[in-house]
Amino acid sequence: DAKTTQPNSMESNEEEPVHLPCNHSTISGTDYIHWYRQLPSQGPEYVIHGLTSNVNNRMASLAIAEDRKSSTLILHRATLRDAAVYYCILREPWGKLQFGAGTQVVVTP
C-alpha cells in the first residue's frame, strides 16, 4: 500500500502558486521523498526529490517538515501545462516507486 496521503484534487488559477501537501507519517530515516507528475496519456515524469532540506529546481520547490512526516510541493506560477496528476512517493533504496492515487491539479485560465 502507498505510504503517502494526498488530497484527491486541487484547483488553481493560471499564474498563481500551487501548494500540494503530502503526509508520510511512517517515513523512515533513509526514505527520500520523490515527486512525479503524469500528464494525460503520458508516463510519469520526475519533478523533484529531497531528504531533509528544502529543495528547489527549475520545475518546483519542495518544502519538507522538520519531523519529515509531511512535505509540500510548490509550483510557483501554475500554467495550463502544469495540469496533471502529481504523485508524492517515498522511494525505496533500490529505486522502487510505490505510487498512490496522487493529486489531480486543475489549472483554470
Add this chain to the structure above:
Amino acid sequence: DTGVSQDPRHKITKRGQNVTFRCDPISEHNRLYWYRQTLGQGPEFLTYFQNEAQLEKSRLLSDRFSAERPKGSFSTLEIQRTEQGDSAMYLCASSSSKLNTEAFFGQGTRLTVV
C-alpha cells in the same frame, strides 16, 4: 539518447492470446522497472531488474506474466492467455543505481483485451 522507448504503443488482442511488450531503457541505466496502470489509478509496481537479474516480483505478477532482460539491455514482458482484467497501460522505467537518481518512464503500451 531519446529516453525510454516502448513498443508497441497500443495492442488489441483477443482473450486467451499471448502478447509480448518490449522496453528499451536509457542506455547507461542498469535498473529497469515494469509497472501497470489502470484508469484513474496510480501505477502499480510489477517487477524490477538490476542488469539482467530480476530482483523483485510483485504478487500482482501471476504465473501468466513473465519478464526478461537478456544481457541487461532491453526487456520484454509477456502475458500468456490474456484475460480482460489484463487490460491496462504497461509502463517501463529505467534508472541508474547511483544513489537516488530519478527514474525515467516510457510512454507505455496500452493493452486492450477483447
